[in-house]
Amino acid sequence: MGLLQQTLAANKLIDPNIARDNRVTPAIAHVNAGIMGHGVDPLESIESFQKTYATITWVYAGVSAIQDNIAKLPIRIYDRPATEDDRIEITDNPKFKLFEKPNPFSSRYLFWATVVGSLELTGELFVNLVRGNENQPPQAMIPLRSDRISIVPDPKEYIGGYVYKIGGIEIPFQPWEIFHVAYYNPIDDYRGQSPLQAGRNAQILELHSVNWAKDFFKSGTRAAGMLTIDGKIDQEQFKRLEKQFSEKYIGRQKTMILEQGMDFTQTSVAPKDADFSGLRDMNRTGVCAGVG
Template sequence: MQNFLTRLIGRAVNAPSRPEGAAPPEAKASRVGPLVALYQMGKPVWTPRDYGALAREGFQRNAVVHRCVRLIAEAAASVPWLAYDGRRELDDHPLLALLARPNPREAGAAFLESVYGHLQVAGNAYLEVVALDGEPRELFALRPDRMRVVPGADGWPEAFDYTIGGGTVRFRQDEPLPPILHLSLFNPVDDHYGLSPMEAAATALDIHNAAGAWNKALLDNAARPSGALVYAGPQGTNLTDAQFERLKAELDDQFQGAANAGRPLLLDGGLDWKQLSLSPKDMDFIEAKAAAAREIALAFGVPPLMLGLPGDSTYANFAEANRAFWRQAVIPLVKRTAQSVAQWLGPAYRPGLTLIPDLDGIEALSSEREALWRRVAAADFLDRDEKRAATGYGAAKR
């Protein structure tokens, strides 16, 4: 069997080139396809990451991650989309109406917010279309942790398995309108699943969460580091069991917890307090937590200034940081999502249909538009139509 696979792989990799003048093959295919197919063997590929752990430790329990995901998802979902047939803008189109009301339970902004949120938390997002007579009627955002990729004979996804409540639904992708659109962020080490920004910032996330847990434990223990009570009584004597239990109970009741912070500890009978742990200042604890927070924001592409993190002076002011956030984190995400949705659903309506984000509808970029309009208006060597084209508008109607 091994020799057979070796010969098969050798023929796939070292296939002879087409003789000069010979007709090209009728179907195009990747030369590495047979290798990918052998590697995957046509079975469901399970994601190597724990989406639930990322969601719990990151989005649910970390304020920096939570705010980064919400900022990106809400900002991206607020960008309106425009439909074009070639270069002609379509003022009214069924696809725009579907995106505005994707299903009976969600409005367009809420639906897109779920899609972008899944992308930031899991690195993957899955959209399901419900069609009637080949026309898309409803859209749903499915949870990434319940979806599995099923590679086909060529190694690329031929179906998706969605598992919930002990049951599995298979969505085959060989239909005229594929029922599932898989959006993923770039992952250099996985053929099928995207890489979440949270995974890139996993170390910083653990440090930030551990710092918060340490703070909480410090407050629960009278807001002071732990230490030891040393018995220095007469030589050869120790505390009796009754004395030890009484002392332990007294410490728990009278000196543990934030409400008892600062209460003096009265020692008698040869007892002496010895501090064991380092102070927060010695550990440089606060700065380590702030550095971890900035690293998390860096992984998501959110300027730390927008999160109110201390010690960051990269941007001159909040408006500059906000523009950088939109240009570097939000707009590229919206553009690639709009292109994917148009490529997926566009053929169901008409060839050449495209979706483009309406950047003029972004309030944060209004100052850039005003500056552009002033420069174009001052260009006397341009006529009216040229000025309209320079600002992204078509020729004026005659």
């Protein structure tokens, strides 16, 4: 079956005999509808995974490489032949034009980069097949953000529809209007699992590592510490000393000169002691392993 045929057949109604004899799907749909209300909403982590594309270098590098390698592939569509040798490539058919120009709003490259990026970041992709009814071929294919889609369970058809939510507006779709592909998710019946989920801890460590480095250099690479003084001082002396110390030393590369009776004790960990370079290498390995 060709890609277009798969696209058109993906959300057809279940065979009546299967719907009649199937006992598992109705239970799954009933439970999910009861837990989630009227629809299975996106996982809470979806948006955070989408943001890692812009905040974590290794996520961007891995996902963008996959996007580029797939999006730049040439499109080849063939009539289904009786034998492999009989196949005829289609170049001037509406089927071909749809895949070369999926919609009026984006290029072919951007379309495929968008759907592949969604699959790699969120574990699923949704495409709106713009057509009048389920028997018509799509006139356009518009990618939809996974974090804006809720799936409506149905006891008979498994999926009763989809709801696209944006800015307080809810747009309902019939099953035949949406093409949904999802990666395997062992703990969710409807939503895909992001490849980034397994490397979540490495991503968190990477973000904390970068933020720590930013703060370290922003403060003039001066280690945090504790200033101790022999004897007691009153509140006014404390405030004056705090102001003088801040003006002279915080955020600046200056040699610290302490008066007699004062002592500075470093309380922070230096980059070399924390093996900062090794930590980032470990983070990179963990993140890239998730991206593949």
